[in-house]
Amino acid sequence: MSAPSFQSDCPLFFIMNAGSGRNDKSETHDIIERVMQEAGRPHRICLVDDAGDLSRVAREAVEAAKECGGAVVAVGGDGTLNAVANAVIGSGCAFGALPQGTFNYFGRTHGLSEQIEDAVQDLLHATPQAVQVGMLNDRIFLVNASLGLYPQVLEERETYKQQYGRSRLVAAWSGLATVCHGYRQLRITLEAQGNTSTLRTPTLFIGNNRLQLEQIGIPESELIEDGQLAAIAVRPVGTLALLWLMVWGAFGKLGEADNIINFGFSRLTVKPSKLYHVRRIKVAMDGEIAWMNAPLDFRVSPEPLYLLKAATRPQAEESANA
Incomplete structure (x- = not known):
């Protein structure tokens, strides 16, 4: 599958797991909302209270994103990113990530900021880039x-x-x-x-x-x-x-x-x-x-995940010391 057709003004659909990550969810929500409004970027924020609903909400967001050429963004730790990525891969949509977990290996490897405001700002100027993912049976x-x-x-x-x-x-x-x-x-x-x-x-x-x-x-x-x-x-x-x-x-x-x-x-x-x-x-x-x-x-995986990455931010492993 070729890279998704993604424009700089495409809508972003944020999926937040209320039980994931280390930051206050209301504060994270408010920062995302403020940055997106200031940029005039169309968006939707879905706060998921029950982790069991995460995959379903992510699939619904993918369908909505496909209709308008948007991207789906996971907000949380590596487990939350995994659930949303499983819904996105192969859909023709781009995948964004705001890493908020304990180790954030995925985000750090791909140069995604762990500071929520910086990460959202980066999304506004990001482009889809193919990244390798593994598969275990069908996931x-x-x-x-x-x-x-x-x-x-x-x-x-x-x-x-x-x-x-x-x-x-x-x-x-x-x-x-x-x-x-x-x-x-x-x-x-x-x-x-x-x-x-x-x-x-x-x-x-x-x-x-x-x-x-x-x-x-x-x-x-x-x-x-x-x-x-x-x-x-x-x-x-x-x-x-x-x-x-x-x-x-x-x-x-x-x-x-x-x-x-x-x-x-x-x-x-x-x-x-x-x-x-x-x-x-x-x-x-x-x-x-x-x-x-x-x-x-x-x-x-025979097909990559198309991750939204800002071209200006360096690879995070240079500065990660954990």
Whole structure:
């Protein structure tokens, strides 16, 4: 599909998840409204109170945008961006993002400001640019997808966030606590590039974000620019060894650890061991938990997502230090 026909005066349809992100939603709403009115740009802001309605509202916004040549903009964390992007891709509409989450890997990689007013101003002068996204079965992911321990970490992280707030420190502490509480080993079969192997691992992580992979020290980060995804798996280890691997990752040296398996691929099929007769597998995509039918088919999406990017803002990885 060719790039969407998008003009600088096209309407923008904003989808805000009231339960996502770290900023006050009323303040964010008011800033978007003010900037758009000052620019005289047609727009609509949809505030979604129930996360279960997010996909439906996004689909409705896509249909409205298609009728007037507009674009759909997600406001929130990576999970909110994921839900809206799944509605937009393949529709012929451009996708905009105002990142408001804890880590914002997608936004930072593509040079999107985390300051809401700057980000909205950038949208006013942005043009659609093709960006790679990954696919897991029939859904796309922007940053990463995983199974095993990592989805468990994300689930328990939400409990900690509700108690202690949203911050990167809380996210790191909750991850340590989850590992210490115990975890199961996966028994899976991997098929990629005509090769089949059996693996026992606590977690399998698939990355589509160069910034995130670079920060933890995975050399396959460069493959993202060449149209591939990166796979990371941990060999069977005890709790102390796994905690030590987390330290390696925190210092950007995970790829040098002996207990790490990492490789690039364009398509990877993951099947659970025949011993377990598992039909559905819990996975995480961009921080959101879902159940998928086995086998799991990871691949680069055959069509890109057309992201609204301002040509004047540099790539954010130059200034991101988290």
